[in-house]
Amino acid sequence: MRRALLELVALLATANFTALSGQVSPEPTISGEHIALVGGTVINPADGKITRNATVFIVNGRITDIAANMVMKFGGRSINCVGKFILPGYIDTHVHFFQSADLFTRPDGADFNSVRPYKDEVAWIKSHLDDVFARYIRSGITSVVDVGGPMWNFEVRKTANATAKAPRVAVAGPLISSVSREKLDLGDPPIVKIDTPHQAREFVRKLAEQKPDLVKIWYIVDKDHPVDAFRPIARATIEESHAHKIRVAVHATELETARAAVEEGADVLVHSVIDKRVDDAFVKLLKDRHIILCPTLVVFERYGRTFSHQLNLTPEEEKWGNPEVIASLDVTKIPQDKLPQRVKDALTDPKAALDRIKKTYDVALPNLKKLEDAGVTIAAGTDAGNIGTIHGPALFREFQLMKEAGLTPMQILQCATANAAKLFGGETGARIGKLENGYFADLVILNSNPVDDIAHASDIDTVMKNGVAYPADSILR
Ligand SMILES: [Zn+2]
Known part of the structure; x- marks a missing residue:
């Protein structure tokens, strides 16, 4: 000494x-x-x-x-x-480059085509990729996983990986979905409805030609689309992907959907379970199968807060987010007659929006704590690109929410570095996060x-x- x-x-x-x-x-x-x-x-x-x-x-x-x-x-x-x-460098394991985070980026959720045609939105996004890349670097984020978008996502990966001031990018292609989203389809849709196991296998084979880092399933469940109806398609997608040595990431926000996805062989859950507290059997299943779960807490508040004019952007988001994107998020600037019903309703009853968000966090935060304590691999991610979830600095709001869930700073940092790196395969995965x-x-x-x-x-x-x-x-x- x-x-x-x-x-x-x-x-x-x-x-x-x-x-x-x-x-x-x-x-x-x-x-x-x-x-x-x-x-x-x-x-x-x-x-x-x-x-x-x-x-x-x-x-x-x-x-x-x-x-x-x-x-x-x-x-x-x-x-x-x-x-x-x-x-x-930090890693955000859940972003979407085909979405800008502005008000017009998800016409299937809130249709503002009469204010800004969706094709103009997509053109703007494609012309601002360098800007988005730089905002990730400004936020200390040196790698990101795009968990689903149009086929041009593969071009985004190529561009990013040839750009110095850009994060390393891993991508999934179009989402294999139980539901369709016509309003997003301009010829290269980000979400593709698949109806049979045979279709699923064919689609995975087509994707495999592009060497995706992940295949993504959008496992949407409602009264018209029960969990079991889509299960054979999920199974076929996963089998075919694994045959091509590609891991499968699944959007499944209900406990029973997430359980079904993991039982069918999914590798990654890209959101928290938000409808119920997770049970011990589910926790054990995730541990036994070495599942990686990405909580995306921030995205659960941002649609509701944007639409009800109660957006809570952090100082980091205000400073490092794209100013055009942020300016668009003020719904009071849109003429009344052009507001979608969903936004009108949110503005009429802003408290209901906050109540819904609280209800989600009352489930999602304890779920995260329970999974972390049990030793499940948690990878930090935001779902940036969705309305109000700002590319780059949204990760710092995610950190705040992970802290609210009870994670220590070191645990949060581990989720955003070493754990997140596990979403990357091959050479890159072995050389980032530590x-x-x-x-x-x-x-x-x-x-x-x-x-x-x-x-x-x-x-x-x-x-x-x-x-x-x-x-x-x-x-x-
Ligand atoms: Zn997403």
């Missing part, structure tokens, strides 16, 4: 940091590719390990070593991280300690993606 201290003093004496003003210096580097992050506290949520005064070495976008002391003599570029906290040798240098550098208070998770100084450091304040300029 004494020797280590002496060494540290000696090192400090010869310290030759890159000049800093609270942020990474844009000065040219020596080698261009060798970087050392010096003196920060490294937090690795995977195992909860915290290393103070550490040095993280990065070569060619990969972490090559993490030393448990401050190493000053270094042939590359040193970045002073004294007083900072270094974590793996700060370890060989992992991608995808990380966030914070000004304050998120383990003390999860609110600090958004106190971002610098975001690094693939070894390239972006001072946070410069990203959206």
Whole structure:
């Protein structure tokens, strides 16, 4: 210990940091590719390990070593991280790039075609992908999973993975659904109604040609679509996907739907169960089958709050969300005669909207706590892109709600890093979500300690993606 201290003093004496003003210096580097992050506290949520005064070495976008002391003599570029906290980049495991989060993005839920034609909305979305990517990076989110959209989702993945200032993207293609959504169909629909097991297998084979990271099932249940009616289609979808070595993610928000999906072999549940408290048999089933569950708590409040004019965007969302998207969410700016009935009703009785949200959280939050305590793998995700759920910073509202559910800051961070990484397969999945040798240098550098208070998770100084450091304040300029 004494020797280590002496060494540290000696090192400090010869310290030759890159000049800093609270942020990474844009000065040219020596080698261009060798970087050392010096003196920060490294937090690795995977195992909860915290290393103070550490040095993280990065070569060619990969972490090559993490030393448990401050190493000053270094042939590359040193970045002073004294007083900072270094974590793996966050991962949002539930987003939709085909949706903007504005008021017009789901005409099947609230039809505003008379205000803004849906085809214009889609054109806007396609022309703003770089903007959305940058907002993820600004929020410290270096990887995302798009769990369903049109076939052009595969182009989004290609574009993102060829863009430096973008998160790594995994995608599912169109949702295999028990119901149809004609208003979203402009020729490349995000949701496809499948009526027979044979159709399901054919559709999966067509999807498999695009090498999806996941196949997504939209298991919608109502009085006209009982759980058992769709079950053979879910089974065929899962069997065919597994035959192609593709995992299956299922939207199933009722306990019995979720149970059926898992019994049929689903790998991922992309939402919380919100109709009932989960029982012990369900918890055991999820554990035994190694299911990953993504709670998406934030999305459950955002439709109702937007439509009833009670939106509660966080400061992060206000600052880092797209301003056009946010401006659209004020329903009082829409002429009365163009408001869909659903929105008129919400405006007439705003308290009912809040009551419904409370009822959902009264179930979803204890369910999350129970699953976390039981050791089920929880992966953080928001369902960003849905009306009012802002691409990028919505994750910080999700963190608040996970905290309300009773999760510790370290548990929340684990859900948003190491656990979330399990949604990615192959090479990428094996190199994101942790700060370890060989992992991608995808990380966030914070000004304050998120383990003390999860609110600090958004106190971002610098975001690094693939070894390239972006001072946070410069990203959206
Ligand atoms: Zn979704």
